[in-house]
Amino acid sequence: MPAPFLLKHVQHxxxxxxxxxxxxxxxxxxRQGAAFHRLVQQHVLGLAVEPLVQGEKLARWWASxxxxxxxxxxxxxxxxxxxxxxxxxxxxxxxxxxxxxxxGVRAVIVxxxxxxxxxxRQHLAEHLQxxxxxxLLARSGLGSLxxxxxxxIEMRYWFADFPEQAERFTxxxxxYAADEQMLNGLVATIAQQTEFPLTPDTRQCRFxxxxxxxxxxxxxxxxxxLLATEDALESEVxxxxxxxxxx
Numbered sequence: 001m002p003a004p005f006l007l008k009h010v011q012h013x014x015x016x017x018x019x020x021x022x023x024x025x026x027x028x029x030x031r032q033g034a035a036f037h038r039l040v041q042q043h044v045l046g047l048a049v050e051p052l053v054q055g056e057k058l059a060r061w062w063a064s065x066x067x068x069x070x071x072x073x074x075x076x077x078x079x080x081x082x083x084x085x086x087x088x089x090x091x092x093x094x095x096x097x098x099x100x101x102x103x104g105v106r107a108v109i110v111x112x113x114x115x116x117x118x119x120x121r122q123h124l125a126e127h128l129q130x131x132x133x134x135x136l137l138a139r140s141g142l143g144s145l146x147x148x149x150x151x152x153i154e155m156r157y158w159f160a161d162f163p164e165q166a167e168r169f170t171x172x173x174x175x176y177a178a179d180e181q182m183l184n185g186l187v188a189t190i191a192q193q194t195e196f197p198l199t200p201d202t203r204q205c206r207f208x209x210x211x212x213x214x215x216x217x218x219x220x221x222x223x224x225x226l227l228a229t230e231d232a233l234e235s236e237v238x239x240x241x242x243x244x245x246x247x
Contacts, residue, residue: 029114032055032057032058032061032114033114035052035054035058036058036061036062036112036114036160037080037097037112038052039052039053039058039062039065040065040079040097040098040112041079041080041097044077044078044079044098045079049062060160060161061114061160061161064160064161064163065160065163067163068163068164070108070110070156070158070166071166073100073108073110074100074101074102074105074106074107074108075100075102076100076101076102076103076145077098077099077100077101078098078099078142078145079097079098080095080096080097081095081096081098081099081142081145082094082095082096083096083136083137083140083141083142084136084140085136085139085140087183087184087187088184088187088188088191090187090191092132092136092183094132094133094136094137096109096110096111096133096137097110097111097112098110098111098112099137099142099145101142101145101146101148103145103146104146105152106148106152106153106154107137107142107145107146107148107152107153107154108153108154108155108156109133109134109137109153109154109155109156110155110156110158111129111133111155111156111157111158112158112160113157113158113159113160114159114160114161115159115161116161118159118161118162118165121167124157124167124169125169130155130169131175131179131182131183132179132183133155134150134153134155134169134171134175134176134179135176135179135180135183137153138150138153138171138176139180149173150171150172150173150175150176151170151171151172151173153170153171154168154169154170154171155168155169155171156168156169198214198216202216
């Protein structure tokens with residue numbers, strides 16, 4: 001278990017380190033990603049969004065959405081839907097960018113990504129977001145939008161810069177059981193953890209705000225280098241999530 005988990009999620013320690021440079025470019029990318037999510041949310045609500053489309057990148061993403069929206073979605077839709085469940089007594093929460101349902105028949109989770117690279121499908125399949133989002137929908141349902149068995153659930157990633165290359169992941173009873181076992185084990189492991197050793201891969205420390213606290217150097221990682229790595233999706237998702245939480 002890496003030390004940043006202890007510092008951020010257990011000790012709730014704020015540290016003024018910067019994840020990547022240039023700072024303003026990173027900040028702009030995060031703001032544009034959050035703005036795109038808001039545009040789609042307002043669109044789903046039936047509100048006019050064109051006056052809010054500002055900047056070349058956001059305009060490009062919005063044009064991609066209009067030209068190549070997710071295909072074959074059920075008509076009943078809701079944006080920014082939150083679901084939760086207790087896992088080993090610990091609350092597990094997911095916020096869906098969009099859910100589209102055919103009541104009693106199927107439910108589709110759609111997640112908008114503004115990542116700079118198209119990630120590998122296998123990376124997405126193994127990503128915790130994919131597993132947790134489907135698991136929570138099967139476990140908790142969608143309130144007034146109904147409950148759905150694992151076999152009725154699908155998750156899609158739609159990429160603003162790759163709108164015709166969306167990735168789709170169905171679900172099954174077997175996958176649900178495997179995810180439940182994994183999550184129960186993960187929560188139990190974290191609860192029992194007494195040591196949080198530093199990662200042996202010091203390259204990761206360049207993109208961690210706690211690097212100076214852990215005596216792992218003061219040099220800030222470069223944003224272009226980060227986005228060009230094999231784990232670009234995971235890195236960008238982490239940065240986007242941190243930014244949205246700060247908002």
